[in-house]
Amino acid sequence: MSSQSIDQQTMHIVLVHGAWADGSGWAKVIAPLVAEGFAVTAAPLPMTSYADDVKALEQALDRVAGPVLLAGHAYAGAVIAGVRNENVKALVYVSALVPDEGETVADVFYRTGLDPRAPQLAPDENGLIYYPHEAFAAAYAQNATNEELVVLAAVQRPISPACITAPIGRPLWKDRPSWFLIAEDDRMIAAANQRFMAERMQAMQRPFAVDHTPMVTAPETVLQVIREAAATVAAA
Template structure:
């Protein structure tokens, strides 16, 4: 039987971010003896992002817990490998079959401080600098904000326009961290998605990117998922 320490945690970053956004979480999970991989998601199309996650999963061994932040929630929904024992959503999007990511993202009203987002001439959406401190992670330190701005990676408009095929959350255990101070994805939308997935829900007064601003809470939810499916 698989044990806690046999598991590999696969972390998928969201839009406007890269694997460094998980640094504090990675450090703490590694300190506890877990294997951790941050999946590099190209953000060039939903299909290409899903393929990138599959490549990372193929490089691992043993049971997996796959974790997605924000946009990557949709991406981890494609993780249907039998070794994936649980999915963990961190203030993440979870479109259902036939829905697009944009449809769930804009399901409820936007926060007054949410950034105005529009694609550039090449079809990529960039986060304006002010968006990082006002909505992406308003509780972050100035150093964290500066790094987030420096490493930001845009997301292709077509990534959020593709319809989702059968998501794996329909047949895997799911945990969901709801961020009640989220200014990017309406907390009301998060509650709706978590309930629809029949997820184990944990609710915190954190911003959109608790992996930066409340990593201990993110780690706790991931560990709960590990312990919940591996005995």
């Protein structure tokens, strides 16, 4: 049996959205993977606290049988590293934030200066952080079409400061092979910061000239990295 047939028959791809997003952001990745024979789940996060998000992802993984390739975008890079499910065989980071043990998401997000086109973010009167609608075109997804920008703004989900201020435990990437799609044109997480995180976690680095949301604006790049990771795990 070839590694490709093993991928299609047994590998379950679990995709995890970041802040100001939901699972619909993975639509252009989900459809091709399913067409290729992969089982795919887009796991939802409540984004009420880091612990809540890890618990929600663990619960989603409990519903999945067989080997799992876990992919996370942006903030979800921290979340996918917090699970302890033995079925997870590899991790894929997409323009992600990847704290080390004892660090917070905010620590790595603010490690380098922010792009001047990125918005200033602060909690609202309910203690939640929303992304300004006009900033989706300026910094979040500058390569998106107008229609895509409308959808991104409409479906955004807020994030609580409790998600980004909690120190994390031993990250799973220390015990699993990892791939890191580095978004060279990212205006939210500097490419240099992504490279720093990828290097210290010894991830396979895959740089592309894409914005912060390549699963929307350049899905083939994300698919390329996921396929490579799945094939490598299957061949191991």
